[in-house]
Every structure is written in C-alpha cells, then in structure tokens.
Amino acid sequence: METNPALAGVRCTACDATFDASEVAGRCPSCDGVLDVTYDFDALDLARETFADRSTRSQWRYRELLPFAPPDAVSIEEGGTPLVPVPSLAAEFGVAAVYVKDEGRNPTGAIDDRGQSVAVTAAKRAGATDVALASTGDDGQSAAAYAGRAGLDSHTFVPSRAGFTNKAMVNVHGGDMSVVEGRIGDAASAFADAVADRDDWHPVQALSTPYAHEGLKTAYAEIVEALDWETPDRVLYPTGRGAGLHAFHKAARELDAVGLTDGLPKLYAAQAEGCAPIVRAFEEHRDGHEPWENPDTICGRIEIPDPAGSALALDAIRATDGGAVAAPDAEILEGATSLASDAGLEVGASSGSPVAAAYALAERGDLDADDVVVLVNAGAGSKDDDILRSHLMSKGI
Numbered sequence: 292m293e294t295n296p297a298l299a300g301v302r303c304t305a306c307d308a309t310f311d312a313s314e315v316a317g318r319c320p321s322c323d324g325v326l327d328v329t330y331d332f333d334a335l336d337l338a339r340e341t342f343a344d345r346s347t348r349s350q351w352r353y354r355e356l357l358p359f360a361p362p363d364a365v366s367i368e369e370g371g372t373p374l375v376p377v378p379s380l381a382a383e384f385g386v387a388a389v390y391v392k393d394e395g396r397n398p399t400g401a402i403d404d405r406g407q408s409v410a411v412t413a414a415k416r417a418g419a420t421d422v423a424l425a426s427t428g429d430d431g432q433s434a435a436a437y438a439g440r441a442g443l444d445s446h447t448f449v450p451s452r453a454g455f456t457n458k459a460m461v462n463v464h465g466g467d468m469s470v471v472e473g474r475i476g477d478a479a480s481a482f483a484d485a486v487a488d489r490d491d492w493h494p495v496q497a498l499s500t501p502y503a504h505e506g507l508k509t510a511y512a513e514i515v516e517a518l519d520w521e522t523p524d525r526v527l528y529p530t531g532r533g534a535g536l537h538a539f540h541k542a543a544r545e546l547d548a549v550g551l552t553d554g555l556p557k558l559y560a561a562q563a564e565g566c567a568p569i570v571r572a573f574e575e576h577r578d579g580h581e582p583w584e585n586p587d588t589i590c591g592r593i594e595i596p597d598p599a600g601s602a603l604a605l606d607a608i609r610a611t612d613g614g615a616v617a618a619p620d621a622e623i624l625e626g627a628t629s630l631a632s633d634a635g636l637e638v639g640a641s642s643g644s645p646v647a648a649a650y651a652l653a654e655r656g657d658l659d660a661d662d663v664v665v666l667v668n669a670g671a672g673s674k675d676d677d678i679l680r681s682h683l684m685s686k687g688i
C-alpha cells in the first residue's frame with residue numbers, strides 16, 4: 292500500500308522521541324505519550340490551485356496532509372461536509388459571520404469517520420485482522436463501519452448510557468459490541484482488561500493511535516478552503532477527549548507551514564458544566580487535568596472525565612490565545628434545538644456546547660465585530676433525537 296511520500300514518521304507529543312511509522316501503532320513505547328504523524332513538508336510543493344483542480348470532495352482531497360495515498364485508503368467518501376452560514380447567530384452575537392461546520396453529514400453521521408478512515412487504513416496496512424476501542428458511541432459506530440468496509444473485525448466497548456442509534460448501528464455494521472454498565476470510564480476499564488489478553492487487537496481510538504486524530508485534521512482544512520483560505524478568527528469545538536482541538540491545532544500549523552494559510556484561529560474548548568476537566572484546568576492555569584469525580588451531563592459524547600488529550604488541548608487553546616467555556620446542559624440543549632428551529636441545522640446534543648459557549652463569549656464582550664466564528668457540529672442531531680425532544684418537553688412544549 293502506498294504512503295504519502297512526505298511521511299516522515301511519528302513523534303511523541305510528550306517526550307519528543309521519534310519512530311518509524313511502520314514500527315509503532317499505538318502510544319509511545321518509551322513513555323506512553325500520544326504520538327503524532329510527522330511530515331517532511333519541504334518535500335511538498337503545494338499551492339491553493341492544487342486543490343481547486345481536484346474533483347474529489349472526500350477528505351482524501353488533502354492527501355498531502357495525510358499519511359497514506361488515496362487509492363489504498365479505506366474510505367466511504369467521508370469529509371466534504373459543508374460550512375453553513377448562520378446569519379441569525381452572527382446578528383445576535385454582533386460579529387461578521389457565524390458558520391457551522393456540519394460534520395453530521397459524514398457517512399455515519401460524525402466527524403469520527405475522518406479519523407476512522409485513516410486509523411483503519413493504518414490497521415489494514417499493518418496486517419491487522421481486528422480493530423478495537425472504547426467509545427462513547429459515535430467513534431464506535433464509525434469504527435464498525437470502516438472495519439466492515441476493510442474486511443476487518445471490530446470490537447467496540449460502549450457504556451450502557453451510549454445512544455440507541457450508536458449501539459444499534461455497531462451491530463448493523465457487523466461489529467462485535469460489549470455494552471458495559473455505567474459510563475465511559477467503566478467501558479474504558481473493560482476494554483483495557485480485554486485488550487491486555489489480545490495483542491492482535493489493533494487500537495483505533497483517537498489518541499490511542501497516531502492516526503485517528505490525524506484524520507480529524509481534514510475538517511479544519513475544509514473550513515479554510517471554504518473560506519477561500521482565510522483563517523477564521525475563532526473555532527469552538529465540543530470537547531471531550533481533546534483530540535479534535537489537538538487535530539485542528541496541528542492542521543492549522545501544518546497548513547501555515549506549507550504556505551496555504553497565514554495564521555492560526557483562536558481555538559476554544561466547549562464543555563458541559565457537569566464534566567469540564569479541561570475548562571477547569573484552563574481556568575486554574577494547569578498544564579493537565581484532574582480527573583472529574585462525578586461526571587453528570589446528558590451530553591454523552593463529551594462526558595470524558597479523564598481526557599487523554601487534555602494537555603494537548605490546553606496547549607492548542609493557549610498557543611492560539613483561545614479559551615475554554617463550560618455551559619449547563621439546559622443551555623447546551625437550547626443551543627442545539629435553537630439551531631434546528633431557527634437555522635434548520637440538526638446538530639447533536641453535545642454539539643450544542645459550542646453554541647452555548649459562543650453565547651457566553653458574546654455576553655462577556657469577548658467577540659469582535661469583524662470576527663468570523665466557526666462552531667463545529669461533531670455529530671448528527673438525529674442520533675440524539677430523544678435527548679433534544681426531551682429538552683422541549685422540559686420547556687412544556
């Protein structure tokens with residue numbers, strides 16, 4: 292299978308050790324840190340016109356920023372999602388423009404498809420027969436879909452609270468699923484116990500492999516290309532594990548490095564007040580999080596009490612002069628349902644958090660009149676229809 296000729300290797304984000312990409316599949320063998328894919332960008336000759344001439348709308352349009360070559364990629368045409376303007380929110384916030392990057396329009400309805408396309412491709416390259424992960428739901432559904440397409444077996448550990456659609460579709464895609472009583476920490480423990488006996492299970496969870504978060508980068512590349520290669524002022528991301536913020540930060544730096552963009556957006560973590568370890572660490576000026584003791588939010592996708600990417604997300608936020616905002620569930624659900632009723636957009640419950648965070652920034656006077664603000668919808672609203680409808684009932688509707 293072909294790799295990107297600019298692929299240099301993988302590097303540990305914690306200890307800076309470097310490894311041959313073909314020899315390491317999971318975390319850093321030296322310190323268990325998160326590994327990032329690295330490239331020799333001097334080997335690339337990229338211009339904005341390069342992309343204008345490409346017909347593919349899938350994420351493999353940005354193949355120079357991905358480790359593998361498209362003919363061999365395990366792809367279901369993920370990516371190519373729209374950047375939808377929401378003028379009503381721009382007027383409300385008093386900014387130049389607000390957009391929603393609508394990742395709900397991916398093959399399984401979540402941004403995770405970008406990551407699983409790359410991670411499952413890596414697993415197939417490595418000769419894996421099985422892929423495995425612990426999941427709050429969306430990435431498990433996605434992994435099952437991509438493993439099925441690649442002819443691999445998938446093993447997904449989800450907490451009992453994961454959404455019905457996620458659980459049903461893991462099975463529909465032919466995946467093996469363990470439903471673990473409790474929350475994501477319980478599923479992660481069960482997964483760790485199971486994988487300890489199975490060295491043939493290839494990890495595909497974001498940040499457990501260099502490749503899943505690598506795929507998330509392409510969402511940012513699409514945002515800037517849709518804005519005619521102008522860097523947005525602020526990007527707000529529904530944040531659980533921290534992988535998405537790290538991926539967007541990496542993408543922004545790489546696009547700058549190859550000369551396609553000029554400058555980084557201010558990156559923001561949007562969390563739920565009932566589980567906000569990254570917001571708390573940001574406010575307390577710490578480099579990493581303290582595990583959240585009693586997570587309690589209806590927003591299952593971002594209920595990650597012990598996020599593996601907290602240090603990376605905090606670095607992304609601080610390096611870009613961004614921020615971190617936690618909102619109550621009621622405001623998050625109001626953000627999601629108001630986008631549906633006022634702008635026609637179906638966003639997942641957890642992805643109401645960037646909307647609620649943007650309201651908080653506007654109220655504090657932290658937004659500028661000429662700002663271009665991007666809110667990331669990480670997953671489709673239809674997967675959370677019961678939660679969103681219940682929010683209306685709480686208002687007597």
Ligand SMILES: [Zn+2]
Nearest residue numbers: 303306319322
């Ligand atoms: Zn390391």
